[in-house]
Amino acid sequence: MRFAYLEQAALLLITIVPIQVVTTATVEVPPASIIDSNGEESNKTAAADVDGALSCTMTMNTNSNKNNNQHDDDLSCRPLGYYDHSNHDNCNNTCTSSDSSNKWKWNLDDIHECNIERVNLDEVYRRFQGGDTGGGLPPLYSKPLVIHTEQDQLSRNGCVYSVFQEKTSLENITSSLPDGFHVTLSSSNSYSAHRRTIPLIQYLNETISSETLPTQLSNETWYLFGETYSKEWQQHLLSDFCLPPCQTCTRELSALAFGIGGRGSGVQWHTHGPGFSQSIHGRKHWVLYPPEQKPFYDPDFTSRHWMEEVYTSLGRQDQGQDHDKPYECTLFPGDMIYFPDKWYHATINLDLYTVFVSTFTTEHNVL
Numbered sequence: 001m002r003f004a005y006l007e008q009a010a011l012l013l014i015t016i017v018p019i020q021v022v023t024t025a026t027v028e029v030p031p032a033s034i035i036d037s038n039g040e041e042s043n044k045t046a047a048a049d050v051d052g053a054l055s056c057t058m059t060m061n062t063n064s065n066k067n068n069n070q071h072d073d074d075l076s077c078r079p080l081g082y083y084d085h086s087n088h089d090n091c092n093n094t095c096t097s098s099d100s101s102n103k104w105k106w107n108l109d110d111i112h113e114c115n116i117e118r119v120n121l122d123e124v125y126r127r128f129q130g131g132d133t134g135g136g137l138p139p140l141y142s143k144p145l146v147i148h149t150e151q152d153q154l155s156r157n158g159c160v161y162s163v164f165q166e167k168t169s170l171e172n173i174t175s176s177l178p179d180g181f182h183v184t185l186s187s188s189n190s191y192s193a194h195r196r197t198i199p200l201i202q203y204l205n206e207t208i209s210s211e212t213l214p215t216q217l218s219n220e221t222w223y224l225f226g227e228t229y230s231k232e233w234q235q236h237l238l239s240d241f242c243l244p245p246c247q248t249c250t251r252e253l254s255a256l257a258f259g260i261g262g263r264g265s266g267v268q269w270h271t272h273g274p275g276f277s278q279s280i281h282g283r284k285h286w287v288l289y290p291p292e293q294k295p296f297y298d299p300d301f302t303s304r305h306w307m308e309e310v311y312t313s314l315g316r317q318d319q320g321q322d323h324d325k326p327y328e329c330t331l332f333p334g335d336m337i338y339f340p341d342k343w344y345h346a347t348i349n350l351d352l353y354t355v356f357v358s359t360f361t362t363e364h365n366v367l
Contacts, residue, residue: 104214104308105308105312106214106304106307106308106311106312108263108264108348108350109350112285112328112329112330113328113329114146114328114329114330115325115327115328115329116144116145116146116286116288116327116328116329116337117143117144117145117146118146118147118148118329119145119146119147119148120147120148120149120150121147121148121149121150121245124136124137124145124147124245125245128247135245135247136244136245136246136247136249137244137245137246137247137338138246138247139246139247139248139361140274140340140341141274141338141340142340143340144286144288144327144337144338144339144340144343145337145338146329146331146335146336146337146338147244147245147335147336147337147338148332148334148335149334149335149336159240159241159242159243160242161242161334163240164237164240164241164242164280165280165281165333167237167240168237168258168280168281168355169281170204170208170281170353173200173204173260173355174200174201174204176236176237177200177232177236177237178232178236180199181199181200181232182197182198182199182200183197183198183199183200183203183224183227184196184197184224184227185197185198185203185222185223185224185227186222186223186225186226186227187218187219187220187221187222187223188218188219188221188222188223188265188266188267188268188302189217189218189219189268189299189300190218190268190269190270190297190299190300195227196222203224203260204260206222206262207224207260207261207262207352207353208262208352208353210262210263210264210265210352211262211263211264211352212262212263212264212265212266212302212304213264213304214302214304214305214307214308214309215305216302216305217300217301217302218268218299218300218301218302218303218305219299219300221265221302223259223261223265223267224258224259224260224261225257225258225259225260225261225267225358226257226259228256228257228258228259229255229256229257233258234256237258238256238258238357241256241357243359244276244278244336244338244359246276246338246361248361248362249276249359249361253361253362254359254360254361254362255359255360255362256357256358256359256360257357257358257360258355258356258357259355259356259357259358260353260354260355261284261349261354261356262349262352262353262354263349263350263351263352263354264302264304264348264349264350265302265304265348265349265354266302266303266304266346266347266348266349267303267345267346267347268297268299268300268301268302268303268306268346269295269297269299269303269306269344269345269346270344270345270346271291271342271343271344271345272342272360273341273342273360273361273362274338274339274340274341274360274361275338275339275358275359275360275361276336276337276338276339276358276359276361277331277336277337277339277347277356277357277358277359278331278334278335278336278356278357278358278359279331279332279333279334279335279336279354279355279356280333280334280355280356280357281333281351281353281354281355282333282349282350282351282352282353282354282355282356283330283331283332283333283349283350283351283354284330284331284347284348284349284350284354284356285328285329285330285331285347285348285349285350286328286329286330286331286337286339286345286346286347287303287307287311287326287327287328287345287346287347287348288326288327288328288339288343288344288345289326289327289343289344289345290340290343290344291342291343291344293324293344294344295310295326295344295346296310297310297346303346303347303348304348306346307348311325311326330350
C-alpha cells in the first residue's frame with residue numbers, strides 16, 4: 001500500500017516522435033501492444049519497420065553468446081548529437097541535432113538560467129546530519145535543491161556510481177537486461193492515461209532518432225518512466241543504483257523509477273510527493289512552482305510547448321502572462337535535484353539519449 005501512491009505519482013512522461021534520417025540497418029520488431037486506461041489491450045499495432053530511424057548503424061546478432069561478453073544488440077555508435085558530458089560548459093555542435101535551429105524562442109542548446117540553490121554533495125552531509133542513513137537532506141525539506149557532484153563523490157557506502165552509469169549507457173543497456181526485454185511506456189501527458197508495451201530495442205530506435213518539437217501533443221507520444229518496479233528491473237539494474245543523500249533514503253523507504261527519454265521530450269506539469277531525480281546520461285532542464293502557485297498549462301501539450309509559448313512570455317502583461325517565472329535549473333550527468341512535497345514541476349530533456357532515476361521518498365506517509 002505504501003508504494004501504490006508512488007507508482008501512480010511516478011508515471012511521468014516524455015514525448016518521442018521520429019524524424020527522417022539515414023541508417024544502414026532495419027531492425028525487425030514484433031507489433032506493440034497498446035493498453036488503454038482500463039488495462040485492456042487494443043487492436044492497434046506499432047510500426048515494425050524502423051528503417052531510416054537511426055542516425056547510426058544498429059545490428060542484431062542472433063548468434064550472440066553473453067557468456068563470451070557478446071551482445072544481442074550491437075549499438076556500436078553514438079546517436080546524432082550525443083552529449084559529451086566531460087565538458088558541461090561547452091556544448092558547441094555536440095549538443096545539436098539535425099532538426100535544431102534558431103527558429104524557436106526557447107532553444108534546447110542555449111545556456112539556461114539556474115535560480116535554484118546548488119550545493120556540493122559533501123556540503124549536504126556537512127549541513128544535515130542524522131537520520132537512518134547518518135546524514136543527508138532531512139524529511140520533508142521545504143525547498144528545491146540541486147546537488148552537484150564530482151566523480152569521486154558518487155561512490156558511497158559500498159555503492160559505486162560508475163557501475164550503474166556503465167550498465168545504462170547506450171552501448172550496454174540492452175545487455176544489462178534479459179534477452180528480448182520489453183518495456184511498458186506511458187502516454188506523455190499530465191495524466192498518463194494509456195500504456196504501450198514494446199521491445200526495449202524498438203524504444204531505443206525511436207528515442208535516439210527523435211526530437212520532440214514544441215508543436216507536438218503529449219497525449220499522442222510515449223515515454224519510458226515509472227513502469228519499472230518489477231523484480232526484473234530491480235535484479236538486473238536498479239539494485240546497482242546509489243541512493244541519494246537523504247535521512248530516509250533507504251531501500252525499504254524509497255521507490256525507484258528508471259527512465260529513458262529523447263531530445264526535446266519531457267514531462268508536462270504535474271505534482272506528487274517529495275523525492276530526488278538524478279541525471280545519469282544527458283542533460284535535463286527542470287522547472288518548478290510551489291504548491292500555492294499553480295502554473296498555466298494544457299495537460300495535453302508538451303513541456304517544451306509550455307517553454308516555447310508560456311515561459312517566454314512570462315512577465316509580459318501585453319501577452320496576458322504576468323505570472324512569475326519558475327524555479328529552474330539544468331541537470332548535467334551526475335547532478336540530482338530534490339523536489340519538495342506537492343510542488344508543481346515539469347522537465348525537458350536536452351539530449352538525444354537521456355537516462356535518469358527518480359527516488360520517491362515516503363516520509364510524507366510515515367511521519
